[in-house]
Amino acid sequence: VNCVDYFTGGDRPFLISGADDRLIKVWDYQTKHCVHTLEGHAHNISAVAYHPELPVILSASEDGCIKMWHSTTYRLENTLNYGMERIWAIGVMKGGNSVAFGFDEGVAVVKIGREEPVASMDSSGKIIWARHNEIQTVNVKSLGAEFELVDGERLPLAVKDLGACDLYPQSLKHNPNGRFVTVCGDGEYVVYTALAWRNKSFGSAMEFAWSSDSNDYAIREGGARIKIHKNFQEKCSLKIEYTVEGIHGGALVSVRGADFVCFYDWDEGRLVRRIDVGAVREVIWSDNGELVAIAGDASFYILQYNRAAVEASFASGAEVDDDGLEDAFELVVEVPEKIRTGLWVGDCFIYNNAAWRLNYCVGGEVTTLFHLDKPMYLLGYLAAQSRVYLIDREFNIVSYTLLLSLIEFKTLVMRDQLGEALGLLAQIPPEQRNGLARFLEAKGLVQEALEIATDQDYRFELAIQLGDLDTAADIANTLDTPAKWRQLGELALSRGQLQLAHDCLEKA
Numbered sequence: 429v430n431c432v433d434y435f436t437g438g439d440r441p442f443l444i445s446g447a448d449d450r451l452i453k454v455w456d457y458q459t460k461h462c463v464h465t466l467e468g469h470a471h472n473i474s475a476v477a478y479h480p481e482l483p484v485i486l487s488a489s490e491d492g493c494i495k496m497w498h499s500t501t502y503r504l505e506n507t508l509n510y511g512m513e514r515i516w517a518i519g520v521m522k523g524g525n526s527v528a529f530g531f532d533e534g535v536a537v538v539k540i541g542r543e544e545p546v547a548s549m550d551s552s553g554k555i556i557w558a559r560h561n562e563i564q565t566v567n568v569k570s571l572g573a574e575f576e577l578v579d580g581e582r583l584p585l586a587v588k589d590l591g592a593c594d595l596y597p598q599s600l601k602h603n604p605n606g607r608f609v610t611v612c613g614d615g616e617y618v619v620y621t622a623l624a625w626r627n628k629s630f631g632s633a634m635e636f637a638w639s640s641d642s643n644d645y646a647i648r649e650g651g652a653r654i655k656i657h658k659n660f661q662e663k664c665s666l667k668i669e670y671t672v673e674g675i676h677g678g679a680l681v682s683v684r685g686a687d688f689v690c691f692y693d694w695d696e697g698r699l700v701r702r703i704d705v706g707a708v709r710e711v712i713w714s715d716n717g718e719l720v721a722i723a724g725d726a727s728f729y730i731l732q733y734n735r736a737a738v739e740a741s742f743a744s745g746a747e748v749d750d751d752g753l754e755d756a757f758e759l760v761v762e763v764p765e766k767i768r769t770g771l772w773v774g775d776c777f778i779y780n781n782a783a784w785r786l787n788y789c790v791g792g793e794v795t796t797l798f799h800l801d802k803p804m805y806l807l808g809y810l811a812a813q814s815r816v817y818l819i820d821r822e823f824n825i826v827s828y829t830l831l832l833s834l835i836e837f838k839t840l841v842m843r844d845q846l847g848e849a850l851g852l853l854a855q856i857p858p859e860q861r862n863g864l865a866r867f868l869e870a871k872g873l874v875q876e877a878l879e880i881a882t883d884q885d886y887r888f889e890l891a892i893q894l895g896d897l898d899t900a901a902d903i904a905n906t907l908d909t910p911a912k913w914r915q916l917g918e919l920a921l922s923r924g925q926l927q928l929a930h931d932c933l934e935k936a
Contacts, residue, residue, distance in 0.1 A: 430473055435499075436480045444485060446473025452487045454502070464502050468495055475518040479527070481560070482541045483596040483614075486527065488515035494529055496540070500596065500614055510536050544769070545821050546597045549808035550606030550622065556590065557823055558597035558611070563590040563625065568810070568817060568825065577815060580798065583825045590625040594618065599635075604715070605642045612636045617647060619660070629660045637677030640717050644694045646681045648672060654683065656697055666697045678713025678720065679733060689722060691752070693742070700738055701752035705729065714772035719760070721777050727764045730777060730789065731757040761792035769806040775842060776835040778816055780806060786816070786828060790838040793867050798828050834860060838867055846876065858882055865890070888912060892919055897928060910936045 435442040441458045452466040452473060471491035478485060478499065485497040494508040494515065512531035519528040525541045547557035553568040566585040577583075598613035602622065609622050617633040620626060633647035644663070648654050652668035654675060668683065676682040680691040680700055689708045691700040703722065710723040722729045737755040741748070765787075770779035778788045784800040797816075804818040804826065815827040833855040840849035856864065865881035868874075869890065878890040884903055891900035897920055904912045917932030 431476050433477050435478050444476045444478065446476040446487060446489075448472045450489070452476055452485070452497075454485075466495075466497055466502060466504075468504060468507075469493060471514075474514065474516050477518040477520050477527075479520055479540070480522045481525065484540065486518050486520070488518055488529060490514040492531075494518075498614070508538070512536065542598075543803065543821055544805050545819055545823055546600045547805075547807060547819050547823070548600050548602045548609065549817060550602045551808070551810075552606060553808075553810055553817075554606070554622070555807060555817075555819070555825065556600065556602070556609055556622070557819070558593065558600050559823065561593050561596060563593055563597075563611075564588065564823075565590050566825065568827070577813070577827055579828045580801075580826055583827065585825060601636070601638065603638045603642045603645075604640055607642070610636045610638070610645070615650070635675050637675045637681065639677055639681075639694050640679045640713060640715070646675055646677065648675050654681070656681065656694060658694075664697045666692055673708075676711040678711065679717030679735075680713075682711040682720075684708045684711070691756070693738070698742065699748055699750075699752045701754075701756040702750065703731075703757065710767070710770070712770050712772065712777075714775065714777075716774075719772065719775060719777075720757075721767075721770055721772075721779075723767045723770065726766055727762055728767050728770075728779070729762050730760040730792075732760050733757055761789070763789060763792075763794060765794075768803075771806050771808060773809045773811070773816075773830075773832075773835055775839040778806065778809065778830065780804065780818075786818075788830065788835075790835070790867075791842040791871070793838070793870055795863065795867075797830060831856065831860065834864070837864060841868065841871060841873070846873070850876070850880075853880060862886060892916070895919070895923070897923065897925060901928065901932075904932070908935075 429445050429447045431446045433444050441456055443455050443457050445453050450469045453462050454464040456463050469489040469491055471489050473487060473489050475488040483499045485499050487495045492509055492513055496506040498505055512533040514532045515529055517530035525539045526537055527540060528535060528537045545557060549555045556565045565588050593611050595614040595616050597611045600611050602609050607622055608628060609620050611618050612633060615632060615634060617631060617636045618627060619629040621628055632649055634650050635648040637646045644658050646654055646656050652672045654666040654668060656663050670685050673684040680693060683690045687706045688702055688704045689711060690702045693700055705722055705724050707725040708722060712721045718733055720731050720733060734755055738753055741753050766782040767779040770777060776788050776790045780786050784803060786797045786800055787794055804820050807817040807819050809816045811832050814829060814832045816830050817825060817827045819825055833852050837849045837852045861880050861882045865877040868877040874890055874894055878887060881887045884907055888900055888903040900916050904916050913932045913936035917929045917936055920929035920932060
């Protein structure tokens with residue numbers, strides 16, 4: 429025997445050993461029995477380790493290979509070989525995902541697992557997260573109305589234990605109405621009631637996805653086997669003839685391939701549309717099912733879903749080819765940014781990008797809200813507080829202001845309901861008006877932008893753009909700078925307003 433390591437979880441009296449017989453053995457040190465034997469190395473075992481954070485056993489050998497085994501199922505998950513000859517040491521970091529390996533010819537440090545915390549927030553502000561196998565909850569509304577929320581500051585929330593989970597959670601997600609929470613991991617899923625944390629349903633699945641109406645869900649059992657359930661009863665299966673990379677829920681079932689994503693309806697699993705996008709990482713639907721964001725490696729795309737055209741085509745019984753229905757989606761905008769996490773508030777898509785900026789996008793117009801000083805992941809948005817909530821990998825919760833009236837204004841403009849949008853101006857602070865004016869200008873509504881802008885330099889530029897000489901002259905009188913007089917004088921000259929041009933150029 430060359431090496432041993434103790435299980436750090438505390439709930440199992442286990443240790444592992446590695447020896448010259450090329451085997452890794454898991455022992456119960458109370459009964460002194462061998463629980464399991466792991467085989468696969470081609471030479472002596474030189475180092476073994478239980479990972480302190482993840483359900484992983486690491487083994488290293490003089491064959492130059494590192495193997496990663498699941499500590500519950502004992503399944504071989506991965507094999508690594510860095511070509512640096514024999515391995516002699518493994519170092520794991522408590523509280524992190526980094527692992528170091530010592531070779532004959534150097535050292536390799538790798539990250540395993542995921543940085544993003546396993547957490548979910550419902551529409552009422554209740555957050556549930558998994559800390560290893562333990563499930564905990566906090567409620568942002570427990571702070572009370574008198575508590576002053578400060579942008580970017582950690583919230584002092586009381587953590588409550590809900591109980592333990594039978595499997596190691598790799599994903600955790602509320603259904604849209606917040607009644608149930610699904611935990612997926614170790615090739616299984618369990619649906620719990622959100623309040624009492626009671627087991628409602630369970631089964632085998634590599635992935636799990638909820639539909640928008642909370643009654644349907646899809647599971648991927650492995651490979652290309654995807655089943656749709658309704659009210660916890662199996663309803664149908666998808667006919668998949670390609671390698672599946674992942675599934676997502678929403679208004680339609682989204683199935684990721686290597687360089688495309690296919691959308692299927694929940695009722696009968698019929699193909700709606702195949703969209704070719706390289707390296708799709710995430711598919712995020714708006715609550716009303718009208719918009720969807722598809723996140724790629726370098727860009728994300730926002731598409732409009734034409735539900736009426738799809739339902740009409742299915743009702744007519746028309747043949748659908750391998751690409752689906754051409755009229756099902758229309759591209760709204762492509763944004764050349766890689767997103768980490770994202771969510772919808774109405775027609776507004778909130779996301780944080782690879783540079784850890786918190787942005788939002790309405791109708792193709794991207795606005796930066798805040799620059800985050802460390803990696804944070806979006807949880808949800810509470811309209812009553814006009815705040816968006818984020819979490820870091822240490823389960824600290826912070827929030828930032830994003831006015832609902834601001835989102836509603838831009839959404840109404842995008843829907844050509846300008847009158848209703850202007851009616852919301854009284855609810856929007858004056859310091860936000862210039863941002864709205866720039867949004868209106870980008871949409872071609874320059875006159876309306878001039879009416880609501882408060883910055884005089886910007887108002888002057890808008891007046892010049894409109895050719896509104898009287899308004900521009902009033903602003904030039906207020907600002908009284910040579911550059912403004914010269915700019916106005918040249919415009920007046922081009923319009924044949926010789927007296928105004930003379931006066932302006934004299935003052936310039």
